[in-house]
Amino acid sequence: MARASYAASARAMALGALSLAWFCAAAWPVFTPPLTLWRIDRIEEGLDRRVSAVRTERELFEPSDEVEDSSGRVRPLAPLPVDALIMNLPTLRPDDLPHAPYVAVAGSPWPGSAAFYRSLNGSDYRLSKIVDGPSIIGETLTELHAARAAVVDHGPELLVRVASGSLASVEHSAFLAGANAAVIGDHVQDIWEIIQFRDVRLVKPNVWAIKTRLRGQKGTEGKIRSTWPIGSHIVMLDETGVMSESW
DSSP states (O other), rough: OOOHHHHHHHHHHHHHHHHHHHHHHHOOOOOOOEEEEEEEEEEESSOOOOOOOOEGGGGGGGGGSSSOOOTTTOOOOOOOOOOOEEOOOOOOOSSSSTTEEEEEOSSOOOOSOEEEEEESSSOOOOOEEOOOOOOOOOOSOOOOOOOOOOBBOOOOEEEEEESSSOOOOHHHHHTTOSSSSEEEEEETTTTEEEEEEEEEEEETEEEEEEEEEEEEETTTTTGGEEEEEEOOOOOSTHHHHHHHOOO
């Protein structure tokens, strides 16, 4: 009788413990330790493998919400390369040297300024000029066929891609007065034609379509080719164009 009572008590205790364990598992969430990240710096292979690692946090590699440096310090600009085109063009302005070529520079991103140095013997270069703004330099994406000089060309649109800067249409009176002048050509053969255009439209980012043109301007009618191929250079002749002092 005592043995039966003892067995019943043990059975009751086991059922009670099982019920309590089920209640705790249902009422209390299971603790899962957080994922720890480690940066492995060195692994040594031998009789055993030794790993040297440093504990790190994922937040260290996520971009900050800060857009600007709150310290107020000006970030230095790294010197970046620029593209330069040297062009043998007719004299564009009365004060330009007739024997000096024109130079256009551009860069993306623009480093802030570009310096020109000159030398007579290939050494001992000296500062000649500092250019603060870039020129608008691009390349053609379609062919430009020949047209008569000094006559408005209503031919197909010429697609032009520029790395930076923008183009804009002008009034017809400004167009006839010399606005929107550009040079198109081949820097390898140093052949350049000066053109003008009146109408511009944006096709997609950095790609423009220009039409209603004047060809062979400022004495470059002899430079008009039968076809300017795709990839020809085009440079805007605006106030950012520069001219070297001596070469």
